[in-house]
Amino acid sequence: MKVVAINGSARKDGNTAILINVVLEELKKEDIKTELLQMAGENLQGCLACYKCFKKKDGRCVNDKDKMNEYIAKMREADGVLLGSPTYFSDVTSSMRALIERCGFVGRANDYILKRKVGSSVVAVRRAGAMPAFNSMNLFLHYMQMIQPGSSYWNIGIGRDPGDVLKDAEGIQTMKTLGENMAWLLKRLHG
Numbered sequence: 001m002k003v004v005a006i007n008g009s010a011r012k013d014g015n016t017a018i019l020i021n022v023v024l025e026e027l028k029k030e031d032i033k034t035e036l037l038q039m040a041g042e043n044l045q046g047c048l049a050c051y052k053c054f055k056k057k058d059g060r061c062v063n064d065k066d067k068m069n070e071y072i073a074k075m076r077e078a079d080g081v082l083l084g085s086p087t088y089f090s091d092v093t094s095s096m097r098a099l100i101e102r103c104g105f106v107g108r109a110n111d112y113i114l115k116r117k118v119g120s121s122v123v124a125v126r127r128a129g130a131m132p133a134f135n136s137m138n139l140f141l142h143y144m145q146m147i148q149p150g151s152s153y154w155n156i157g158i159g160r161d162p163g164d165v166l167k168d169a170e171g172i173q174t175m176k177t178l179g180e181n182m183a184w185l186l187k188r189l190h191g
Contacts, residue, residue: 026179
């Protein structure tokens with residue numbers, strides 16, 4: 001079994017990556033392979049609404065000028081997907097929005113290529129606005145017909161500067177519980 005995590009933050013190893021890695025560590029304890037993809041430094045474009053993915057039905061976005069098809073392929077190959085984004089003006093980053101749009105269209109055009117995979121999301125937030133970002137990712141996972149495990153609270157960690165989320169004990173525990181629940185669900189589905 002494998003879970004691929006995608007960090008939508010502009011900071012490669014910032015708070016979002018820290019939260020994601022807490023979840024991934026719990027999965028590793030259960031012998032689940034993990035891979036972290038970081039979008040930092042990538043110039044990802046949103047969907048052009050060209051609908052060529054509906055004509056081609058090849059599991060790819062027609063736009064090959066960035067790494068989006070790599071992200072889509074990695075999610076398609078995995079048993080589970082973990083999305084992460086900081087909160088930028090009360091929602092996900094533009095990179096995560098591009099993933100949601102383009103993978104959403106490609107997924108829908110190809111019989112929901114992520115359906116029945118385990119999916120979850122985490123959000124790093126300085127103060128407020130985390131729920132719209134959390135909802136954006138979770139609504140995408142739901143629309144893709146993925147199975148979403150819960151945790152002991154919403155999957156949010158509070159911190160501004162890199163490393164600050166480690167001071168949020170409840171947030172870190174929420175990530176650990178999420179990792180445990182993802183592992184449990186993956187083992188039930190694939191055991």
